[in-house]
Amino acid sequence: MGGDHGASVVVPAALKVLSQHPQLHLILVGDERVLEQKLQPYGQPERLHIQHATEQVLMDEQPSKALRHKKDSSMRVAIELVKKKQAAACVSAGNTGALMATARFVLKTLPHIDRPAIISALPTTQGHTHMLDLGANVHAQPKHLLQFAVMGSVLVAAVDNIAAPRVALLNMGSEASKGSRSLKYTAKLLADAPINYIGFVEGNDIYQGKADVIVCDGFAGNIALKSSEGVAKMIVHYAKEAFSENLFTRLVGGMALPVIKKLGKRIDPRRYNGASLLGLRGIVIKSHGSADVLAFAHAIQQAIHEVEKNIPEQISEQLVDILGMTQAGNH
Amino acid sequence: MGGDHGASVVVPAALKVLSQHPQLHLILVGDERVLEQKLQPYGQPERLHIQHATEQVLMDEQPSKALRHKKDSSMRVAIELVKKKQAAACVSAGNTGALMATARFVLKTLPHIDRPAIISALPTTQGHTHMLDLGANVHAQPKHLLQFAVMGSVLVAAVDNIAAPRVALLNMGSEASKGSRSLKYTAKLLADAPINYIGFVEGNDIYQGKADVIVCDGFAGNIALKSSEGVAKMIVHYAKEAFSENLFTRLVGGMALPVIKKLGKRIDPRRYNGASLLGLRGIVIKSHGSADVLAFAHAIQQAIHEVEKNIPEQISEQLVDILGMTQAGNH
Numbered sequence: 001m002g003g004d005h006g007a008s009v010v011v012p013a014a015l016k017v018l019s020q021h022p023q024l025h026l027i028l029v030g031d032e033r034v035l036e037q038k039l040q041p042y043g044q045p046e047r048l049h050i051q052h053a054t055e056q057v058l059m060d061e062q063p064s065k066a067l068r069h070k071k072d073s074s075m076r077v078a079i080e081l082v083k084k085k086q087a088a089a090c091v092s093a094g095n096t097g098a099l100m101a102t103a104r105f106v107l108k109t110l111p112h113i114d115r116p117a118i119i120s121a122l123p124t125t126q127g128h129t130h131m132l133d134l135g136a137n138v139h140a141q142p143k144h145l146l147q148f149a150v151m152g153s154v155l156v157a158a159v160d161n162i163a164a165p166r167v168a169l170l171n172m173g174s175e176a177s178k179g180s181r182s183l184k185y186t187a188k189l190l191a192d193a194p195i196n197y198i199g200f201v202e203g204n205d206i207y208q209g210k211a212d213v214i215v216c217d218g219f220a221g222n223i224a225l226k227s228s229e230g231v232a233k234m235i236v237h238y239a240k241e242a243f244s245e246n247l248f249t250r251l252v253g254g255m256a257l258p259v260i261k262k263l264g265k266r267i268d269p270r271r272y273n274g275a276s277l278l279g280l281r282g283i284v285i286k287s288h289g290s291a292d293v294l295a296f297a298h299a300i301q302q303a304i305h306e307v308e309k310n311i312p313e314q315i316s317e318q319l320v321d322i323l324g325m326t327q328a329g330n331h
Numbered sequence: 332m333g334g335d336h337g338a339s340v341v342v343p344a345a346l347k348v349l350s351q352h353p354q355l356h357l358i359l360v361g362d363e364r365v366l367e368q369k370l371q372p373y374g375q376p377e378r379l380h381i382q383h384a385t386e387q388v389l390m391d392e393q394p395s396k397a398l399r400h401k402k403d404s405s406m407r408v409a410i411e412l413v414k415k416k417q418a419a420a421c422v423s424a425g426n427t428g429a430l431m432a433t434a435r436f437v438l439k440t441l442p443h444i445d446r447p448a449i450i451s452a453l454p455t456t457q458g459h460t461h462m463l464d465l466g467a468n469v470h471a472q473p474k475h476l477l478q479f480a481v482m483g484s485v486l487v488a489a490v491d492n493i494a495a496p497r498v499a500l501l502n503m504g505s506e507a508s509k510g511s512r513s514l515k516y517t518a519k520l521l522a523d524a525p526i527n528y529i530g531f532v533e534g535n536d537i538y539q540g541k542a543d544v545i546v547c548d549g550f551a552g553n554i555a556l557k558s559s560e561g562v563a564k565m566i567v568h569y570a571k572e573a574f575s576e577n578l579f580t581r582l583v584g585g586m587a588l589p590v591i592k593k594l595g596k597r598i599d600p601r602r603y604n605g606a607s608l609l610g611l612r613g614i615v616i617k618s619h620g621s622a623d624v625l626a627f628a629h630a631i632q633q634a635i636h637e638v639e640k641n642i643p644e645q646i647s648e649q650l651v652d653i654l655g656m657t658q659a660g661n662h
Contacts, residue, residue: 062508125568135503138511172466172553177393180469180550203557207565219511220554222503223547226534227555228562234538235566235598237456242594249590256574256583263573267566 002094013296063097089283089303116279126209140217152213164196168211171200270295274302333425344627394428420614420634447610457540471548473517483544495527499542502531601626605633
């Protein structure tokens with residue numbers, strides 16, 4: 001029910017993904033009258049189920065209030081289904097803070113994990129990279145960043161089939177002398193951990209494909225991601241302006257349209273929709289609130305990938321090895 | 332002598348700006364043999380002077396070492412000229428950390444200013460905005476962010492002729508509930524100060540022209556700026572790839588070239604080259620290390636603007652009013 005468009009996007013996206021995955025079952029959680037009405041034009045396929053929920057978390061609602069007072073929200077019920085093993089994953093376009101708080105409360109974090117983190121793929125000139133935390137935590141202590149690094153490394157190894165993903169720390173310079181004392185200490189922790197830590201990267205390195213996993217606190221991750229979105233939007237704004245200036249530029253723009261579309265497809269944020277809430281005892285995927293059908297379908301695909309690769313289990317296993325070891329070494 | 336290209340860029344940029352400003356005198360500081368050699372093809376105009384300096388700060392040199400051991404570096408001598416009022420401003424493409432450390436040591440900070448900050452103009456869909464700190468300080472306390480806000484407001488009011496520049500704080504959300512406790516406290520300080528504080532902005536708001544001055548600590552500013560550069564480079568990378576795919580796309584690309592060039596000009600980072608080291612008892616402008624002639628000329632122009640507007644004096648005057656008042660109110 002969440003996101004800017006609610007069931008109007010979720011229902012067609014669910015139908016789209018169901019048609020592509022013959023083994024898949026999907027459960028739509030929300031107001032059954034609304035869901036049935038949205039399904040009417042298409043009919044309800046056998047592998048699509050409805051789970052009624054009487055309430056709905058609003059996009060601007062305080063996470064703590066949603067958690068306390070909306071025990072029958074679509075979000076809460078969906079996460080409870082994961083907890084009860086009746087669903088293998090939960091996908092939501094709803095309120096990020098409420099989703100994180102509810103998932104953490106209902107599912108709990110994995111052993112050795114103090115805080116979950118939000119990770120997403122981002123396009124690069126070489127393909128794509130993953131960055132975390134994208135805003136679950138404002139600040140993070142070195143030990144939390146180490147946990148993020150391990151979780152990110154496990155996810156990327158599994159989903160992208162990379163033996164030893166290159167893990168980097170986001171900093172204001174790539175030299176070892178740069179950044180705060182806390183970040184330098186974090187660098188030491190990561191260098192000592194059995195992950196492929198490659199050092200600091202700067203903001204511009206994110207998009208050059210210098211690392212497979214980029215680790216930062218939620219504040220830096222949010223600033224990097226949102227600034228990037230802002231610049232991309234500005235470039236599109238000025239491109240539209242330049243191409244619509246006069247008859248000639250409009251003509252050229254029309255001719256260039258297939259090229260521009262192809263370019264747009266390479267870096268289309270919808271293809272990167274579906275951030276994972278990593279570190280929970282269950283799979284929870286956050287879709288962008290403004291996602292359209294294509295974008296929400298991508299978020300469902302992301303959930304399928306993580307279910308197939310059994311990500312929480314894998315993280316859990318490797319955490320015992322890696323963090324157990326590192327903590328023994330450092331304390 | 333600094334930057335990636337040294338005198339090869341600085342000399343032609345100086346000649347270019349001299350020809351545009353009939354009242355301007357420029358002093359080139361550095362190895363006189365190198366400078367004279369670079370000047371040879373052009374001849375030395377009357378308003379161009381040479382100040383010999385025997386040393387040079389390297390781009391990767393530790394600021395503290397440069398400060399301690401290179402007392403006759405081109406950077407140090409140039410800043411000393413400002414100190415001795417023999418120059419109205421210093422422009423350098425050299426090592427940022429060394430420039431900041433040397434400027435701070437030689438010129439000292441203005442009264443009421445604990446730390447200088449780096450400010451630069453950035454393009455927006457509405458024109459441009461200014462952001463600080465872009466990396467002079469890793470972290471900043473609320474009182475430092477207040478000082479940055481006041482300095483930014485004074486600079487933008489003077490340079491852009493805006494009566495009450497809209498000042499915003501960079502945060503991971505625009506709602507008042509978002510961000511760290513320290514940032515929320517900073518918001519209160521800014522709201523109480525006699526500046527036009529408009530609240531929090533997010534990373535994507537930077538490029539939408541929502542504020543005239545955007546305040547953040549050096550870490551966040553660096554991440555925002557570098558991530559933005561990275562995305563812009565990636566888009567250019569994929570655009571080149573898309574337009575060079577086959578004969579048709581190359582043809583369309585050729586036709587679109589004037590449009591693309593115009594678009595590029597709107598957001599050309601060279602037009603925004605020239606960051607100010609604000610808060611010093613003198614004007615120091617930092618050019619990007621990789622600046623070409625056009626970009627370095629812009630940095631010199633920025634110095635001229637600040638000299639004409641007498642920025643340090645203006646900041647100083649308004650600081651006594653604003654910070655004197657605010658500090659009295661808060662302590």
